[in-house]
Amino acid sequence: MAAARPLCGDQPMMILSGDPPRSRVLTLVLVLIILALAAxxxxxPGxxxxxxxxxxxxxxxxxxxxxLLLGYTGSVSFAHTMFYGIGSYAIAIALYGMGPNWAAVATGIVVGLPLAALLALAIGLFSLRVAAIFFAMITLAVASAFQVLASQLSWLTGGxxxxxxxxxxxxxPGTVLISRNLFGFEVNGRILTYYLVLAISAxxxxxxxxxxxxxxGRVLQAIRENRFRAEALGFRTVFHLxxxxxxxxLVAASAGILNALWLRYAGPDTSLSFSIMLDILLMVVIGGMGTIYGAIIGATIFILAQNYLQSLMGVASKAASEAGLPLLPGLLHPDxxxxxxxxxxxxxxxxxxxxxVGRLRSGGGDKSAGASH
Structure with missing residues (x-):
């Protein structure tokens, strides 16, 4: 009988964990995305x-x-933008009230991250014992209440x-760290902020x-596949969830902090809007649930389409019009x-x-690669 696969294995502690992309095409795409972001x-320019x-x-x-929630535990939460907003508002309120200094940045982090974790703990303990649909509805109610609260407390959040x-x-942006060298590049505070965002996100x-x-993580996947069986095996499912x-x-709140630092602004539309939650769902589905790598692919595809599709359609519509093609100029109109x-x-x-990611792993990856999650 074949030996069972170890949970953390005899695999070395690799920087990318024991889960490589398992597809040559996927590896190439990820490398290209990372290199493009770094450069x-x-x-x-612009x-x-x-x-x-x-x-x-x-x-x-x-x-x-x-x-981590949807793909690895099967839990549908609508409160994720709330944690994202908590991070954004914590850093914004601290820098607004204490002034532009590193003590304010530290204060925003020290307040925002524990607050997000405590709220997540409370939501988890009180709602993860119920059925999945009730958990989703509870998180939706909490997120909606938090959004209303942020809009009403104008003295604190700016309404x-x-x-x-x-x-x-x-x-x-005005702080020049490295003046233009022989390559013609200048490194200023804005570029330093970008690399800070890139490094922490990575x-x-x-x-x-x-x-x-x-x-x-293996226990989370077991809970996703069959929660009752996981409980029968002795796992404390509520604790793990x-x-x-x-x-x-914590990661969502950290992403909110990075977003606020980049925008130098935190508000309902950029931090708490329900449309952000829908965008996150789309990115997860496009990239591939239960992969983590899919987050990079999904975010890249969605945001590039969101920002450049209209311009590309304008070019295509103009080309179709000059070629005298019927209907296409109207169908491809940027509006x-x-x-x-x-x-x-x-x-x-x-x-x-x-x-x-799932498609590339199943159809475009290495034939010798192991099964996907």
């Missing part, structure tokens, strides 16, 4: 490209944290206007990869970009039911 400030790259970094970590603030001098994703490939909820909340964005996502779900 964005120098390869793609504020828009840098903003898009920073948003990809933040949302990759945010989506990965949600995948619907949100809070704008300044960053410490080192992170400001570390959080690597940490989540380690978590899901640990014995704890609550712990996963707290970990996901219809949301329609095409929706159709693209419907097509991606239809043709990639297990997400891009």
């Amino acid at each position: 964005t400030p120098f390869l793609f 504020a828009k490209a840098l903003n898009v790259a920073a948003k990809i970094c933040v949302f990759a970590a945010l989506v990965a944290s949600y995948d 619907e206007d949100g809070r704008s603030f300044q960053l410490p001098e080192l992170l400001r 570390l959080m994703i690597l940490a989540l990869l380690r978590v899901v490939n640990s014995p704890f 609550t712990y996963a909820n707290c970990l996901a909340a 219809r970009w949301l329609l095409w964005l929706g159709l693209l996502f419907i097509a991606s779900v239809y043709f990639f039911p297990t997400g891009v």
Whole structure:
């Protein structure tokens, strides 16, 4: 009889955990994305490209944290944007009230992260004992209440206007760290902030990869497949689910802090909007649930489409018009970009039911690779 596969194994403690991409195409895509993000400030000059790259970094970590819940435990939570908002507002309120200094940044982190974890703990203990649909409804109610509260406490949060603030001098765009050298590149505070966002997001994703490939992560997958059987085997399912909820909340709050630092602003539309929750769900589904790598792919595809599809459609519409093609110029008009964005996502779900990562692992990966999660 074949030996059982060890939980944490005889595999070495790799930086990417014991779960490689298991597909040559997926590995190539991930490497290209990482290299492009690392080189964005120098390869793609301009504020828009840098903003898009920073948003990809933040949302990759945010989506990965949600995948820890949805993909690895099967729990549908609508409170994830609440934790994201807690991180954003904590750093914004601290920097707004205490001024642009590192003590304010530390205060925002020290207040925001524990608050998110405590709320996640409370939600987990009180609602993860019930059926999945009731857990989803409870998290939706809590998130809605928090959004209303943030809008009403205008003396603290700025209400619907949100809070704008300044960053410490080192992170400001006007701070030149390295003047233009012989390559013509200049490193200022804005670029330093971008690399801070990139590095912390990458570390959080690597940490989540380690978590899901640990014995704890195997238990989460067992709970996802059959909660009653996991309980019968002696696992404390409520403890594991609550712990996963707290970990996901901490990463989401950290992503919120990074987003606020990048935007120098925190408000309902950028931190607590329900549309952000829908975007996260779409990114998880597009990339592939239960993979973590899918968060990087899903965030990249979604945010690039969100920012550049309209411009590409304008070019295509103009080309079709000059070629004298009937109907196409109207169908490809930039004003219809949301329609095409929706159709693209419907097509991606239809043709990639297990997400891009699942499809690449099953059809485009190494034949010798192990089975996916």
